[in-house]
Amino acid sequence: MIEARSGLRMVSDAAGPAQGEFVRQRDVREQMKVSLRQLEILQAIAVAGSISRATRRLGMSQPSISQQLAKMEEVLGAQLFVRGRNPRTELTPAGEFWADAASRILTSVDAAETLHQDLFDERGLNLSFGTTPSLTGRFTELVARIAVSIRPFSRFDLVWAINSYELIELLMTHRINVAVLSSESVAAHRSSLNLLPLYEDKIVWAVPDSIPEEMIRDCLAEGSAPNQCESLQRYADLDGIAPWFGKTRNWYRGVLPFAQPYFGCMTHESAVQIVAAGLATCHTPISLIPNLSASVRERVRFYEVEESAREVMLAMPKHLASVRPFSDFAEQLATSVRKEYSSPDLEIRPLPLPDGARAGL
Template identity: 25%
Template sequence: MEFRQLEVFRAVMDCGSASAAAKLLGLSQPAVSRQISQMERELGLELFVRGAGKLKPTADAAALYDEATYAFAGLERVLNVARRMRGRDSGVLRMAAPFSFGEALLPRVVSMLAQEHPRLRYELELAGYDAITAMVAERRVDVAVLKQPLTNPAVAALPLVECGTVCVLPPSHPLARKASVTIDALSREPLVLLGRETTWRSDLHAQLRKAPRAAQVRIETHSATSACSFVAQGLGVSVLPALLAAQFIHRGVRLRPLQVPISHRFVVACATSLSQSPMVEHFARAARSVAHELLAEVAAP
């Protein structure tokens, strides 16, 4: 099977017809049909059911398409590396980050990078920490934002920022007039909490157990976005890493430092083989600058 056949096959799957694939590839429709027929003969598989001038993919075609997509992604990574080695910066930078960082951090980082590398294109995957770690290790993305600790030996970490923990409050809440919030004051409020299985959440509960009264958790969520939305509706107060909470200042919530030493270390992650890549360094430098800007906004009165 030749690479051209695989390219034609993917185009037919993506476009849904031989005629549309022909237009995409700049070929005639008969040429596309010949490539598909030859590919089927060489593989000994029926990839499409033909009828009424249409090509309906078989189960074998669907399975082959998944592998073809993965193969083309690998080829694109190779081409990206070659472009960067030539200094063209005209490839695609594949990024991944937790969902919340799509609010402010990543848009600002890309805006900064776009000024320095105007020909570079960007793809962003938003997911949970475990899924992102797997993407980085498997080279499905070039660079990502993660939190320490990282235990996968295939993933390298460049420092991003270390931050404390803040309370997220409705704007009219009495605690919003305070310079900071004590554990005792926090324990008296209905709580909207994030990340039940995380180490820092365990540290928070350890601190809350020291308060005179038992804390009431009103809402559990796995999304910082929803936690801040619940707070904005007056349903309680939340506790988040300062860098995460900084994404949501524009949503009308107030952030105040929590008076306990719960810190968070965010990193820029990449595959170990890319740890010396200039583009990873550029991304990390831009991300550090933006992260410190956001934390300065949190600290502003």
């Protein structure tokens, strides 16, 4: 005989202890209803570092996210986040457990969906490719040509992110499936990603072409501000956006101590455009130069600095490496990009800094 008691279904002794334990376990499972959507929300917050930052990734309002989290905590009977005034969202031990579980579960679901598309969906696979605005122009054309050549891809989405850290968020929350980004941004996620090194992206110093080289030589050698050239007293930077922005500030402190970060920019391209207007100098990755318009390039001179700033990599979730269209895409892109960015055809000729200048980055 089965009877209800305190919300649990209990089995009489006649049914045996094994059957009773089975029913109790089933009741616990029925009570614990964590949804995939709740796991997506938890993972997005864990990756982004805060609820407010996750709202943009999820396309949800903050009250909706908070409501889903409250339901999840109620179902689990555990607090997932440390409540406090810290702008970053700190996970409790239970939150860390479920964030890790969410990552594994959602990766498995994504892998199953991708494999299903490859095997059974006549519409084909979607390639969602993410990169930063620095890689536009001929790079975009190269990626698009390769995507079109791989027939199982039925759609190609090009997604821009402000920086490599945003691309990692998009990858880890399954908003994109392939990205080209800076190696610094993948440190915490290497175990989840298949990574292919592409090229070393050197950083150059961009200077208005209107500034005489003798003035630059004297200024760098003496470390003093030229009164007749205000543009050398200002620089444009990507504060907190470029992974290496701290190196830029250290370079200016050591080489041009009088220069101030007057312009704050969201992209390297906008920083170089300010330089082309004769208003400031800036640091920029060399990979941007081929993508600049001719009118911008002819108004800027680019000087070498001693150290490379970043290694550019192709990244995608590990499970995609076993899906032939994605592995073919990654291999073709890596081969083509390595050739393109080591080719003399790019016509990138940064100038050496004038003799006597301190060049270290």
